[in-house]
Amino acid sequence: MTKILLVEDDPALGFVIKDNLTIRGFAVSLCKDGEEGYEAFSKGKFDLCILDVMLPRKDGFTLASQIREKDTRVPVLFLTAKSMAEDRIAGFRAGGDDYIVKPFSMEELMLRMEVFLRRSQPTSTEETLRIGHYVFDCRNLVLLHPSGPRTLTHKEAEVLKLLCTHRDRVLKREEILKSIWGDDDYFMGRSLDVFISKLRKYLKSDPAIEIVNYHGVGFRLQTQP
Amino acid sequence: MTKILLVEDDPALGFVIKDNLTIRGFAVSLCKDGEEGYEAFSKGKFDLCILDVMLPRKDGFTLASQIREKDTRVPVLFLTAKSMAEDRIAGFRAGGDDYIVKPFSMEELMLRMEVFLRRSQPTSTEETLRIGHYVFDCRNLVLLHPSGPRTLTHKEAEVLKLLCTHRDRVLKREEILKSIWGDDDYFMGRSLDVFISKLRKYLKSDPAIEIVNYHGVGFRLQTQP
DNA sequence: AATGAATGTTAATGACTTGTTAATCCAGTC
DNA sequence: GACTGGATTAACAAGTCATTAACATTCATT
Structure with missing residues (x-):
């Protein structure tokens, strides 16, 4: 069972994502601020983290770097608002982590998660190709x-x-x-x-x-x- | 599976390189300082080392010579900042190891790695020529x-x-x-x-x-x- | 040093390749 | 048989590059 840490302060969005992921067979822990997210991560073992950037009590980037200190391998995926400064985003691109701009489709989130999860456990035959920060789903074009x-x-x-x-x-x-x-x-x-x-x-x-x-x-x- | 030891203290750069190499089918161990790098090398068997020169707790050159004591054959590749004194660089050229000046492209890193890896296991019909400190990729011009x-x-x-x-x-x-x-x-x-x-x-x-x-x-x- | 030939270097030329938009064709579909 | 979405062609603008031209420099021999 793949375990996901989801930190999102907007309850509406948080529950939507959680439900969708649960339906697809993931175990999701939903936290509503940065501190709570950090505590959850310290206690449990997660395969992937999805962090909102704007969070009460500790922003997503800070949380991410604290997570990195504990675990250098776990993939971290950011949710950002479109209004976010481009250069800040560019910085994170360079850092190698992926991010998704709100609003996004669940399909998009799923595809990006797949890429990360496959990276850590290389198994299935490729159906999606990474091209820079694009993800190309050859099957569905x-x-x-x-x-x-x-x-x-x-x-x-x-x-x-x-x-x-x-x-x-x-x-x-x-x-x-x-x-x-x-x-x-x-x-x-x-x-x-x-x-x-x-x-x-x-x-x-x-x-x-x-x-x-x-x-x-x-x-x-x-x-x- | 070709195993790479990567020692780089800048997390952003480290992860970018690691991800890129992983995608290309290498097994990468990433260490964040010289001591950690030395421990990793002592435990594992690596086909190639990529060392940043400026590292906390033990610089790249020192680490390289300790690695050489254990293994006279393994190729070592340095990452250096542009600001580094030219003569120091020249010294290492003479020593036979290669180095790459930051910022560099992944393509460049890959080509230089190929040269080293081919040296130890002459296999593929690669079309790269070495000309002094140049590397000429005939295929891609x-x-x-x-x-x-x-x-x-x-x-x-x-x-x-x-x-x-x-x-x-x-x-x-x-x-x-x-x-x-x-x-x-x-x-x-x-x-x-x-x-x-x-x-x-x-x-x-x-x-x-x-x-x-x-x-x-x-x-x-x-x-x- | 003087001479003419060979070479070094830069800029101009013109043939050819590529970029791009819009128009046209064509195969399914209603 | 018109509509639709997509592949192809048309047409022209823009770019690239091998070659040539022109002139400077070096070399070998006297």
Whole structure:
């Protein structure tokens, strides 16, 4: 049984999340402020923490770093309001923890949790890909990001998946064309470029992610600046 | 499973590196100071160590030499701040270990790790060439150096690769032209010289590396003084 | 030193590749 | 048979890069 520590002061939101997670088979401990969260964490063993950032009696970031002192491995996921300063958020991105901007869908929360939980116990066959701070659900063609989810078309997804499974490597234009459009007739149109252009648009919320063109060669999904 | 010992006191950076390496299939032990790093190394068996230089309770260099006492083969890679005195860095270059100047890209770290790991277990058909303190990734056309990465064009890469695979040997001008521009019609322009000029610019951060001209004959990539 | 050839370097050129938007096509579907 | 969503093409703007041009410098031989 996977145990979740949820610290959220807004009772409405807290119960919604707790119920949803419980239905999906998680054991959830709900705390309503930072101090209470810290006590709960000290006593129990948790597989994942979900912390609101704005909390009475001890904010989420402070709580997170105290949790880190006790356990360097446990994944911590923040819930933040949209009004939060971008640079503060950027800081936490860099720190490696994930965060979700309110309002969010349960689907999004679940996907992000899955990523974290899989990291600690690497088991199942991949169905979701991480691309920077995006999460791409290949199966449902959904690309998730705090700024909102987006459903991709079939071909968009194929191109993204191919780039993603070869991330940080240059894929020759011809390799991509062969892989997606088949090799019998060589494809002369500009379709690929149009898809690249679209994907760039979809991925532009994370500045660390870039599809780089190697002139005369091909493309590369760059995940490191 | 390749095991990595990572000693880094800055939690933000430590977790980023750890996560990135974990995603790429390495088993990472993260320690937050020199003493802890030493204990971890004494207990476990590691294939590679990544040490920050500035560490609480025992600096990276001291830790490295203690590690060397126990294991003369394990590769050690340093992370250093840019502010570090150049001569100190030079000393460690001479000692044979590699180092990476912060801030660095994960791509750079990965490539340098690959070089070390290949040295101990020569396996894959990787297409990276070492040129002094540069690392040249032929496939992605990326030339890495602590002062920063640079993407080469197709032809630049061809010339560099040719020089590099014949390093310390004089390549006749005609040999190069034939090899890269084809031999049917002899090439009369000055393109080759322009590329040599560019490559010299790219390689000038390492004074030990030089493209030498043998007047009337050809060029030589000199890696030994 | 004088000479002409070879090389070093920078900037300009022009062919080609890529980015992007809008229009068009096309296959399902109602 | 019109509608709809998505793939493809058209068309043009923008960018990249190998090559050339032009001029400076070095070299080998006298």
